[in-house]
Amino acid sequence: MATTGFTTELIQTDDLPEADSINYQPLDRHHASTLLIISLLSWAGLTTGWSVIITVTGLAARFSHGYLLYLLPLIALPIIIFFCRLAASLCGYAVREQDVHYRSGIFWRGETSLPFNRIQHVEITRDILDRFFGLSKLKFFAAGGGSADLTIPALREEEAIKLRAFILEKVGADHNDD
Amino acid sequence: MTDFSAENQDATVPGSEWQRLSPMSVIYFILRFVVGFARQGIQNLAIFGGIVFATGSNRLGMIVFGIGVALVVLLVASVLSYINFRFRVNRNAFLIHRGVLQKKRLTLSFDRIQNIAIKEPIYFRPFGLVTMALESAGSASEEVNLAGIDRRVAEELRKAVLARPAVAEPQAAAVADALSNEDSAGVLLHHKVGELVRYGLSNNNMWVFAGLAAGAISQVDDKVGKMINEWLKLPESYIASLDTITATLLGIATLVALFAFMMLLSVIGAIVIYHDYRLSFEDGRFLRLKGLFERSETSLPERKVQALELKQPWPAILLKRRHATLLQVGFSNDWEEGNLNPKQSKFIVPSLTDENTAKLVSHLYPDLDFGGISFTGVNPMYLKRLFFVDWASPVALLSVSLSFLATPWFLLLNLLPALILPFMWLNYRRLGYWSDGRYFAVRTGLIGHKLVLFPLHKAQSVKVTRTPGQRRRGLATLTIKLAGHKVKIPYVPDLVAKGARDHILRVIFAGHTPWM
Structure with missing residues (x-):
């Protein structure tokens, strides 16, 4: 399969940076905290639901140490904390000469690449958690889609503004060339 | 004035x-x-x-x-x-x-x-x-x-x-x-009614009609339902008096009649919409004239076409025709998932012979060797995923829970994935990709097929995803986003996916060809 014209055509090219040479920068360290808070909120919701169910169905009363069932969700806590930290550490973004990249995912690892001269507009958003930690989400939009094509979810506020200015300048310069 | x-x-x-x-x-x-x-x-x-x-x-x-x-x-x-x-x-x-x-x-x-x-x-x-x-x-x-x-x-x-x-x-x-x-040189197509009948027979709109009919029937008032029931009572008693073979034949005949009726609707629809279809290419734009009750004239600049979609559903194989759609920029969220917007700005070119297809492609992509396209298949892991992850596991879960709740007979459901395995195999065989460094093509389908063809500089962004199973085997899923369209090729070699990404980024940077 590796000998098809397609493969050779695309790979054996000159001095181009190899796929793995994209130098990903980590996100802000508070990213793990925001992920954790969001996960804990869902966990709290599910735990409440679980408690209501075992109370109403009388499941807890049926066993001699039935009250232990109420503690069952606690097992999930260390796992949640572990995965939130892992997820945050695996996220990264890279801004190169002509394109911007973002990678994420623990199991399903995705890498999205967006060239500057396909960027239609850039948006900075901050939700409540972001404001609490002083973070910003930087969103890039290309043509023909409703949602952002690439989102860098946790940057320090001044960094997001700096990056936006840098990329908009690049985008503008490119448009002037045409 | x-x-x-x-x-x-x-x-x-x-x-x-x-x-x-x-x-x-x-x-x-x-x-x-x-x-x-x-x-x-x-x-x-x-x-x-x-x-x-x-x-x-x-x-x-x-x-x-x-x-x-x-x-x-x-x-x-x-x-x-x-x-x-x-x-x-x-x-x-x-x-x-x-x-x-x-x-x-x-x-x-x-x-x-x-x-x-x-x-x-x-x-x-x-x-x-x-x-x-x-x-x-x-x-x-x-x-x-x-x-x-x-x-x-x-x-x-x-x-x-x-x-x-x-x-x-x-x-x-x-x-x-x-x-x-x-006689003008720019004329690409002029469809007579016969050609539109072919289109009506071979497109998939029949199933759309069937869906609409089912929807309409389900909306009908109880009263009307009762009336239909009473009207149906007569044949019911009649059927009860028949032996099994005759009843089966009657059932089959009814199905065939329904099928033929849907076909007829589809043909009529094709004629109403595409009557006297003329397509020409002049000064970098496609011009189209069509319609029976409402003549419509549309012009589409070639540079606004993002991709070319060539479809050949199974009836179209028998009739030796393809149906093309020039995909333009879409602005609805529905496009994200590849769903069609009801208010679509699709430019359909129905019923193309091989020769007409080549002609259309050569107008749209002059430097593409259309005959030279040969697809590379994806890794057989794709078939395994289809069988085990997409079908066998969910069905097993469902059948086991149903057998506990109701009757163990539900365990027979587990035969279903095995029964449709041939179709999964067909789907796996159809899935393929091709590129010459300037153009990219993806083929999907079961019996018929759909081909999406586009120049690489029309790409907007690229995504490479790897699941744990893919990582172990050096595979990846490549997703190329166009304005308003998305192509996804699962289970290609990791190196090909990343190579394609780097190549596309380079084409976009170096080419300076506007995507629109």
Whole structure:
């Protein structure tokens, strides 16, 4: 399969940076905290639901140490904390000469690449958690889609503004060339 | 009265005063209200039906009164819509004021206009009027129909608007010639009715009709349902008296009849929409003329085509035809998942022979060797995933829970994935990709196939995803996003996916070819 014209055509090219040479920068360290808070909120919701169910169905009363069932969700806590930290550490973004990249995912690892001269507009958003930690989400939009094509979810506020200015300048310069 | 030629643009622009549409446009507004009402569903009618039935003895009077009121309301609303609809044209924009209760003011600049379609509905034909549909690059709420303007005015306006960014101004006369004159070099297609019958038989719209019919039946009132049941009672008792073989044959015959009926609807639909289909290519744009009751003329600049989709459903293989769609920029979220927008801006070229397909491709992508496309298949892991992850596991889970809840017979459901394994295999065999470094093609399908073909510089962004299973085997899923479309190729070698990504980024950076 590796000998098809397609493969050779695309790979054996000159001095181009190899796929793995994209130098990903980590996100802000508070990213793990925001992920954790969001996960804990869902966990709290599910735990409440679980408690209501075992109370109403009388499941807890049926066993001699039935009250232990109420503690069952606690097992999930260390796992949640572990995965939130892992997820945050695996996220990264890279801004190169002509394109911007973002990678994420623990199991399903995705890498999205967006060239500057396909960027239609850039948006900075901050939700409540972001404001609490002083973070910003930087969103890039290309043509023909409703949602952002690439989102860098946790940057320090001044960094997001700096990056936006840098990329908009690049985008503008490119448009002037045409 | 209106002249928009280039010399005149600096002088006072005629047509710059506020204008109304022709009074005949009231017909258009009436039809639009009726269609809008019908779209709300048969539920609306059910409400009225309920009112009528509730009134008891004086039914006829109520019906007549109800219809009378509806007609008066419809007429008044349409006339008010007509009176409140005004437009004017300044040097680089359409200004439109419309709306009765809620006034809307819209400025639609020429640059934002993607396409202008001139439609000639049957009720405008005696008056020499047309509908001019302005398709903008913005949201659907910015689409404007100027219904009921003079044909010559519409053509001049279209010429003025579409000619603006282009270097060479296309000659309107030449365009008209190209469409009416068979011998002109630019003519790509001229479909006779026979060809449209082929299209009707071989496209998948039949199933759309079947779906609509099922939807309509499910909406029908209980009363009507009872009536149908009573009507069906006779054959039921008749069937009960038959032996098994005859009953089976009768059942099959009914199915065949239904199938034939759907086919017939599909053929009629194809003829109504595509009657006297003419397609030509002039000055970098495709021009299309079609329609039985409503002749519509559409022009589509070649550079606005994002990708070419060639479909060959299984009936089309028998008829040796392909159906092409020129994909334009889509602006709806639905496009994200590859769903079709109901208000789609799709440019369909039906019923192409191999020769016509090659001709169309060569106009769209002159430097592409269409015959030389040969697809590379994906890794067999794709088939395993289809079988185990997408089918066997969910079915096993479902059947086990159902067998606990109801009867163990549900465990037989587990045979289902094995039964459809041949189809999964077909799907796996069809899936393939190809590129020559400038163009990219993806093929999908079961028995028939769909091919999406696009130049790499039309790409907007690229995504490479790897699942744990793919990582172990050095595989990846490559997703290329175009404006309004997305192609996804799972289970390709990791190196190919990343190589493709780097190549696309380089093409976009170095090429400077605008994607639109």
